[in-house]
Amino acid sequence: MARAKDGNRKPPITIRQNLKLAQPKWKAVDRYFGDLLVAADADLEAALRANRAARLPAIDVSPLQGKFLHLLVLMARAKKVLEIGTLGGYSTLWIARALPKGGRIVTLEYEPKHAEVARANLRNAGLLKRVDLRVGHALDLLAALVAQGVGPFDFIFIDADKENNPQYLRWALKLARPGTAIFVDNVVRDGKVVNAKSRDKDIQGTRRMTEMMAAEPRLSATVMQNVGVKGYDGFALAVVLR
Ligand code: SAH
Ligand code: DHB
Ligand code: MG
Numbered sequence: 001m002a003r004a005k006d007g008n009r010k011p012p013i014t015i016r017q018n019l020k021l022a023q024p025k026w027k028a029v030d031r032y033f034g035d036l037l038v039a040a041d042a043d044l045e046a047a048l049r050a051n052r053a054a055r056l057p058a059i060d061v062s063p064l065q066g067k068f069l070h071l072l073v074l075m076a077r078a079k080k081v082l083e084i085g086t087l088g089g090y091s092t093l094w095i096a097r098a099l100p101k102g103g104r105i106v107t108l109e110y111e112p113k114h115a116e117v118a119r120a121n122l123r124n125a126g127l128l129k130r131v132d133l134r135v136g137h138a139l140d141l142l143a144a145l146v147a148q149g150v151g152p153f154d155f156i157f158i159d160a161d162k163e164n165n166p167q168y169l170r171w172a173l174k175l176a177r178p179g180t181a182i183f184v185d186n187v188v189r190d191g192k193v194v195n196a197k198s199r200d201k202d203i204q205g206t207r208r209m210t211e212m213m214a215a216e217p218r219l220s221a222t223v224m225q226n227v228g229v230k231g232y233d234g235f236a237l238a239v240v241l242r
Contacts (some may be wrong), residue, residue, distance in 0.1 A: 006138045019190065019232055029226035030064060030145075038063040043125035044093055051088035054117045060087055061185070062229045065213035066094035066189040069157065069183070076181050078154035082145075084138045084168055085160030085185075087116030089131075095157065106132040106150065108141045108160070117235035139164065142171035159185040162202035165209035173218065175242070180240040184209060188225050188234035213238050 044066070051060060061069065073095050078239075079102065083094050086109035096105050109115040113126060116137045122128040134141045138160050145151060152232060156172045165184060172182050186208050187193060198204060213221040213236060223240035 025114055026227040026231050034063045042196040047090050047121035047160055050121055055181050056088050060090035070094045070098045073155050076155050079103045080153045081105040081155045083157045086118045087114050088123045096130045099130055108134050108138045110137055146174050151175040156182045163205040165205040166212055169209050169212050176240045178240055178242050182238045184236040186233050187236045190232050218242055
């Protein structure tokens, strides 16, 4: 342990405390860039207000992350997008706005209340016609999408219960084509992901999903850690090669 000059032990600082100390700076920087680069937008802001008023969990993507998804969808020239985990539709709005004329996003949500709030937000923004919002367990809805021959999707955003991430990746591959991008949110979780012995099902789900990405010859994948208003987390991005 480090010692001060006078020989007294310095109080140890844990990783958790270090993260806490760093957070105000991450958040200030995120707000600085968010204010500069994410134009004030009545519909997006109204959606966030509606989500909080309805007491949905405050786990929507941040404004800069929403814009990042929007830009990825533009870069991919995606026309058909699949989102697993709608919440109040904040990320859905960002993605729907990147779609060209005739583009469509299918978004899957388990909680009827979340879906109802999302539907109102999307309708208020005039984007409901670009959105196919389906309510139920994503694993059932994904099976139905395959059975109905919907797809292939150009861009797939996985952001629901992390425990099922391995299955979501499996379905995503069935609903993809060569060139499809698969984005998985929240793979770092304050660094908890490195704990192989974690008893947290979400961590185990994310670890197994990432191992699948690594082992799947059809995929080329990477992970980016990030910090900001939501703390310390990260995302995985994979491209379907063949
Ligand atoms: N993408 C949203 C946030 C999604 S939060 C945004 O950034 O704005 C995760 C959502 O997944 C929650 O609304 C939760 O109800 C939903 N969810 C959890 N388990 C699910 C399941 N098995 N099937 C479908 N949705 C699920
Ligand atoms: C949680 C889920 C998310 O999708 C997210 O972006 C942040 C947190 C959660 O379940 O805690
Ligand atoms: Mg998320």
